[in-house]
């Protein structure tokens with residue numbers, strides 16, 4: 001989007017709703033000035049933003065291309081076909097459904113398609129790095145289904161496939177989910193697939209966090225191993241907030257029916273369009289270089305944090321994500337995250353495996369490099385970032401004041417030199 005076009009949109013919003021426009025501007029400022037290190041977040045391109053803000057939001061189109069319940073689909077059908085075809089080509093899948101409203105409804109569609117209430121499903125436990133929708137208690141998926149959970153080994157921080165296998169053979173789940181939200185290591189899709197096959201379960205690979213890495217070939221692909229691949233589109237893939245389900249022709253009908261009419265009404269066509277744009281961007285050499293840089297940045301940051309004495313779950317990372325266990329520092333995850341936020345470094349508190357603390361005040365923080373890499377930071381910046389994190393946490397532990405303000409000013413100065421895609425500089 002041209003800067004002038006962005007300005008026009010701002011002027012329109014400011015004139016119609018100054019209060020809301022002011023909030024959007026404030027968020028732009030935050031996204032410009034801070035170091036955003038929540039691993040599920042990113043910056044979309046101006047083109048993705050433009051598609052998201054397009055008139056496609058005005059159209060209703062329940063159904064699928066060529067089979068709609070509303071007329072006037074002359075444009076929407078090609079838009080959705082473009083998104084589906086690009087998804088299939090990028091991930092080498094036979095079938096793609098691009099309509100799930102987000103990652104959680106995409107996963108819920110798996111239960112509707114392949115299980116019945118009360119059935120057993122298996123996923124990684126939430127405090128071990130799994131997602132709520134993989135059968136955790138407080139989720140509908142854990143209350144309407146019987147969730148059996150696997151974890152990671154205490155000594156390695158990695159999935160214990162002997163445990164997964166024996167749990168699966170004993171419980172005979174309908175569905176096994178692999179992947180998660182706080183998994184710093186490569187997911188071994190082949191190992192999960194062989195266990196799922198032996199147990200007679202359907203394997204769903206949830207690659208929400210790593211979809212961009214998979215698309216770029218820097219993380220192995222689950223295609224050919226998993227029966228269905230579920231993913232959000234807004235994390236490392238750098239698209240709009242949305243989701244996709246990818247599968248072979250054999251499961252296409254079940255997947256499509258579960259999404260619509262099973263769970264949803266009209267698809268969000270503006271999101272579908274923006275997904276199409278993001279998928280096109282993800283085919284470029286520039287995007288592949290981006291994904292490699294995301295991983296290189298995380299590896300370097302992990303090394304720098306380790307050198308400063310921090311304990312990383314599994315000892316490091318293969319991906320975009322780092323889970324820091326702060327137990328040995330004497331600082332809790334939540335207070336560390338809040339202090340870092342005041343210092344302009346935005347992270348989230350997170351449980352670590354075998355966390356002795358409560359989930360709402362756990363021992364860890366979760367860091368990621370997707371957003372800062374979208375702004376062009378490289379491994380050479382990671383020692384500085386590790387030093388900032390260390391300064392803030394050490395000052396918090398020692399009760400020293402003034403450090404957060406200092407770091408915040410230094411972060412703002414660095415980030416001013418790396419404008420974020422789609423974010424106007426005030």
Ligand SMILES: *Cc1c(COP(=O)(O)O)cnc(C)c1O
Pocket residue numbers: 040102103104105107131133179180181206207208209232242
């Ligand atoms: C983010 C995420 C989801 C949920 O996505 P939402 O869009 O927040 O509903 C599901 N599974 C995994 C592994 C995720 O990381």
